[in-house]
Amino acid sequence: EIAKRTHEIIVSDWSVRYTAKQLAERFGVSESSLKNYFSSVYGCGYAEYQHAARMRRAAKLLSDTESKVAEIAAAVGFSTQAKFGAAFKECYGVTPLEYRRTQRLK
Numbered sequence: 001e002i003a004k005r006t007h008e009i010i011v012s013d014w015s016v017r018y019t020a021k022q023l024a025e026r027f028g029v030s031e032s033s034l035k036n037y038f039s040s041v042y043g044c045g046y047a048e049y050q051h052a053a054r055m056r057r058a059a060k061l062l063s064d065t066e067s068k069v070a071e072i073a074a075a076v077g078f079s080t081q082a083k084f085g086a087a088f089k090e091c092y093g094v095t096p097l098e099y100r101r102t103q104r105l106k
Contacts, residue, residue: 002027002034003041010050014057014076020046055091058084062096063103069096 006023020031023046027034038046054076061072073084073096088096 002029003037006034006038006046007042007049010046011053014054015074017077018050051087052091055088058088058096059092059099062100072096 005027009023009026010018020034024031024034029037035045038049042049044052058072058076061067061075062069065072067075069084070081073081076084078084078087085095088094088099092099094102
């Protein structure tokens with residue numbers, strides 16, 4: 001139950017980055033317990049899941065909207081476009097703009 005509620009919190013607002021401490025305090029459990037609960041249900045740690053989910057959301061926004069990259073970066077919880085660009089490239093192997101261009105060609 002805690003894992004599912006943690007998931008709901010994570011996906012309810014992509015612009016907010018939650019720490020294990022914040023989430024654990026919310027449910028009155030230790031950080032390690034929260035991480036174990038989440039991992040047992042979703043197969044990975046909450047931070048890894050949160051990052052991957054943000055990147056998937058960003059990719060969808062890049063391909064489905066005309067929003068500026070800076071707006072998308074903020075919408076998925078990055079403080080700067082540069083940090084977002086680096087994280088996106090690490091995840092997808094291309095910059096956000098390159099990704100957008102390739103998606104438009106499909």
